[in-house]
Amino acid sequence: MDLSLAMVMESSVSRVKATLESFVVSSGIEYPYPFMTADAKKAATRTYDYIVVGGGAAGCPLAATLSQKYSVLLLERGDSPYGNPDVEEFEKIYRLFGDATDFPYVAEAFYSEDGVQLARGRVLGGGTAINGGFYSRARSEDIQEMKWDEKLVNESYEWVEKSIIFKQYKLFPWNSAFKNGLLQVGVLPYNGYTLDHLEGTKISGSIFDKNGKRHSAADLLQHANPENIVVLLNATASRILFTSVSGKLKASGVEFKSNDGVLPYQVSLNQLSTNSEVILSAGSIGSPQLLLLSGIGPKEQLKKLNITILLDLPLVGKNVQDNPSTGFLVESPKPLDFSYSQVVGILDDSQVYMEGGSYIQRNITSIQHLGLVRGKVAFPISRGDLWLKSIDPQDNPYVRYNYYSHPFDLKKCMFCVKIMINLSMSSPIQQFAFTNNKHMKTLQYIGTSLPNNPLNNSALAKYCNDTLDTYNHYHGGCQVGLVVDRRYQVKGVDNLRVVDGSIFKDSLGTNPQATILMLGRYMGIQILQERNNP
Numbered sequence: 001m002d003l004s005l006a007m008v009m010e011s012s013v014s015r016v017k018a019t020l021e022s023f024v025v026s027s028g029i030e031y032p033y034p035f036m037t038a039d040a041k042k043a044a045t046r047t048y049d050y051i052v053v054g055g056g057a058a059g060c061p062l063a064a065t066l067s068q069k070y071s072v073l074l075l076e077r078g079d080s081p082y083g084n085p086d087v088e089e090f091e092k093i094y095r096l097f098g099d100a101t102d103f104p105y106v107a108e109a110f111y112s113e114d115g116v117q118l119a120r121g122r123v124l125g126g127g128t129a130i131n132g133g134f135y136s137r138a139r140s141e142d143i144q145e146m147k148w149d150e151k152l153v154n155e156s157y158e159w160v161e162k163s164i165i166f167k168q169y170k171l172f173p174w175n176s177a178f179k180n181g182l183l184q185v186g187v188l189p190y191n192g193y194t195l196d197h198l199e200g201t202k203i204s205g206s207i208f209d210k211n212g213k214r215h216s217a218a219d220l221l222q223h224a225n226p227e228n229i230v231v232l233l234n235a236t237a238s239r240i241l242f243t244s245v246s247g248k249l250k251a252s253g254v255e256f257k258s259n260d261g262v263l264p265y266q267v268s269l270n271q272l273s274t275n276s277e278v279i280l281s282a283g284s285i286g287s288p289q290l291l292l293l294s295g296i297g298p299k300e301q302l303k304k305l306n307i308t309i310l311l312d313l314p315l316v317g318k319n320v321q322d323n324p325s326t327g328f329l330v331e332s333p334k335p336l337d338f339s340y341s342q343v344v345g346i347l348d349d350s351q352v353y354m355e356g357g358s359y360i361q362r363n364i365t366s367i368q369h370l371g372l373v374r375g376k377v378a379f380p381i382s383r384g385d386l387w388l389k390s391i392d393p394q395d396n397p398y399v400r401y402n403y404y405s406h407p408f409d410l411k412k413c414m415f416c417v418k419i420m421i422n423l424s425m426s427s428p429i430q431q432f433a434f435t436n437n438k439h440m441k442t443l444q445y446i447g448t449s450l451p452n453n454p455l456n457n458s459a460l461a462k463y464c465n466d467t468l469d470t471y472n473h474y475h476g477g478c479q480v481g482l483v484v485d486r487r488y489q490v491k492g493v494d495n496l497r498v499v500d501g502s503i504f505k506d507s508l509g510t511n512p513q514a515t516i517l518m519l520g521r522y523m524g525i526q527i528l529q530e531r532n533n534p
Contacts (some may be wrong), residue, residue: 070531076232
């Protein structure tokens, strides 16, 4: 980054920090930035150099960075995360694991055609406002495969980390036992605290601070130039607008629906600039869905819904993936805290990741203290498809991930279950076992019990299928080389990019949020540099 740009950014950050004053609406939700609004009519009365669709892990840092030199509209279908305890208090994350319908305003529950419940963020901050908070960088091999500038990647990670990532100085009791158990069963070496991706067992960062308060991607908007950005909330993009230049499509704006009940609004790019762009950052579900709704995708699918075909791009919505996961849940005879993920085991040549956490479940007559261990297949080969359910942008599209359709993925899950069986018998985890009337110690499983024999392959495979779950780390649908080029511009269309996890072939990092946050900053800098050095 050149010195003048760095000075502009630093000056902007100082201005925004000096001018921010919280505005609390009657619902208790706060709008702490002066450029946040739900006034769709006002936001649509001007043009912008960039329209970013989706205020999630990529969209917030991307919009903040672009606003340093250009005007930006950030469209987010949800509301503000600030002042909302369902977002800010880490104890609430386990409600999402149980049933995302408990979060009607910040998370949208849906089921894949495989029958697995997933969730999408519907709040400024996106998935970073509803997830487990674990932060870990991608493997260096992944960075190289994406052909990213490694120096800028590291600078972009650091930019994110200075604002919203916190070191774990003390482990919760269950996480401490989980760490020691991993080491006892041979998930080595022990790498201590590090944000880097390293094989073995490590402690990593979190978006939860020492007081247990979440800091989502929305916090990165503190780095925006308040004079150049509008963040419009409760605005659902319904289609991209286009013009035709010499027979080629050119994005010219976005149509969106607001919660005010008025007919759809249209907002336009600055036509005086040939570099103005619409950038989709709506995630692996939202970005391919919006392309399809706009008439870009497989023509057969578009015909079925009477969508005007603007560009037959057959691979939109194809090759979607989700990381299949498994795990076990046990009741503890002694008290446990609510805890988010702090420790990860990275094993089997980074093909399997394992994390843990604990929580308290209360009902009218009892209180249960529960310990959780989860594992996922990091680089599944199985792939699926996404297709439209209807032309309503608020309807989740159909998506089928075809979990375990490739035998490699089931094999890796079975390996994960073997490690879990050994882990369950380790002394650190056995301290949470109950003593029965024969003075024998046994873990009290909630739900499906782990198989007894780690060498029984049929039992391992059955356990994987019976406990199939998700980390909500789905990706793909607008993959590099298939739907977008190496600059993430949609093939066959001018002034339209995709910047989010839908461009990935694999879910990068143990948890992808670190890399998607980095990607937003990275591409913001790249775009600024492109315009400075055409």
